[in-house]
Amino acid sequence: MKAIGFKKHLPIEEEASLEMFDISKSEPKGRDLLVRVQAVSVNPVDTKIRGGSEGTEEAEPQILGFDAAGVVESVGGEASLFQPGDEVYYAGSNQRSGSNQQYHLVDERVVGRRPAQLSMAESAAMPLTAITAYEALFDRIGIVPERNRGASVLVLNGAGGVGSIAIQLAKWAGLNVVATASREETTAWCEQMGADKVINHHQPLFKQLQDAGYDGVDYILCFTDTAQHWSGMAECIRPQGTICSIVETEEPLPLTDLQAKSAAFMWEFMFTRPMYQTEDMIRQHVILDELADLFDQATIKPTLTETLTPLNAEQMKEAHRRVESGKTIGKIVLEHWQ
């Protein structure tokens, strides 16, 4: 069967940066599902893994990809949540072979039924970013819609993949949402996602918040360079507020900037649960099912903006190029194996 990956970590301009491989199909065991993958999406993490440790060569082809939507082909002996024929979507695990293959093994505890009202491509666009945004808001920060209604959240990089769905989920939870963008089209997109106010992350944040009538914000979601925005975030966060970031940084940070305010800093990494096989790993199944309901009720909208076909190495390279440009809005999906 077909699979897209690489043996050498190379810049995307190189022919061999992503290649089609012919690998063998496995049988599902335990709680695994074998999924016939119909559409996949590309996230910044894909490009980081491909480009990381540039030049080094892997012994085996590394199959990339996390987000996928498809149909359950067969199930392992201990699987109980899904049956062959079920249409599913998931972001999988960073500890296993990726979703850019025709038949893919995934633990059912991180899989959801795909939203019936969405296309296969729209479904494939959502899992990684939606789980990330959902976990950040509700599992890390711990926002409870009934209790936190009216609280304010600043979403740094609102037009990216995670930002686009985070704005919508924050609005669904009743929050007042300030998003950041820096171009006309990204600003318009943030408004379309539901942001109450859009400010520019290339200008001082606190001054812009004040001009818009905010004395600060209760929560900050950082979906861009954490180190670069550190002092701006420390200034904007209200006493007892919480900053949650998904972007790791090499730079040590002056944590004491948050001390007088008793503020908190949290990481959200959507692979923590599958990576550490936490007891509550099945939570991602629950989250994906809840998100499917929200999509099917049209409470939240898919953030797919570009669909590339066919699903081959050339188009995958094109998707990586666009994601690496840092200028994409929403999500890019590939479908139809060739």
Place this chain on the structure above:
Amino acid sequence: MKAIGFKKHLPIEEEASLEMFDISKSEPKGRDLLVRVQAVSVNPVDTKIRGGSEGTEEAEPQILGFDAAGVVESVGGEASLFQPGDEVYYAGSNQRSGSNQQYHLVDERVVGRRPAQLSMAESAAMPLTAITAYEALFDRIGIVPERNRGASVLVLNGAGGVGSIAIQLAKWAGLNVVATASREETTAWCEQMGADKVINHHQPLFKQLQDAGYDGVDYILCFTDTAQHWSGMAECIRPQGTICSIVETEEPLPLTDLQAKSAAFMWEFMFTRPMYQTEDMIRQHVILDELADLFDQATIKPTLTETLTPLNAEQMKEAHRRVESGKTIGKIVLEHWQ
């Protein structure tokens, strides 16, 4: 009336490092209470303020002190929680003149009725440390006893003022408590406070936890040097766990150490609420009243270990000397004005 403070920031060996001043008594306005202070305790923050900016001279005498227990003498026109004659305890605010004076003004929203079963000295020992430990466990980390029963917490520096009461409150909440100490007498004290296990913070923490059968801990309370214990804490915290510290540090810290685990870092600073006059400032009144109930039911015990008399500049210097030694166990109180 009498008040103890300083005009010059000096080492405690200097005669003028703490002096008795004669200052005038004020009238309470708004939600203020005028409290006849009968006992006060000394915390590390007192010695830091006195010793800070060494050598600089203040225009007016700086009256030190936070913790106090005493009797309400009179109340401001908008006060509604207390009446003259009520016996109270509180840690006050870092924005106002301190509690080391015979009659002290304090906002009633940060005052509680003192525990009836405790002595005045035992009551004065508790507010700052107990509010800090309570806020860290329940308001910052957000532990809910019914939900988090059986979770594990590591209390770094369990025998200090905050550690001693934090161990007890964590046990009350149903947690499994590992405390750290480094001497025989502090180890015994942690056990007396209820710690399930005591390890040594001068030895590698994770190895000791493993030897004791823990794969990590769900929460860490850091009541000692945050920078020094950073990597140890990053190693010990379980995936999705939370570290809460009260000790600020000049050193920038490698926050990304916590990223793969989606772990959180929170500050607890008990003066955040009065300092920023947060909307929920009255929470400290509620906390002190709840703590008074817990003391009166003997669910938790006062952590007073030394009472110095009389309450004058000489004894205050002795208390500062002991706190600065870093070897005190529990709390030191002064009473009986002279």
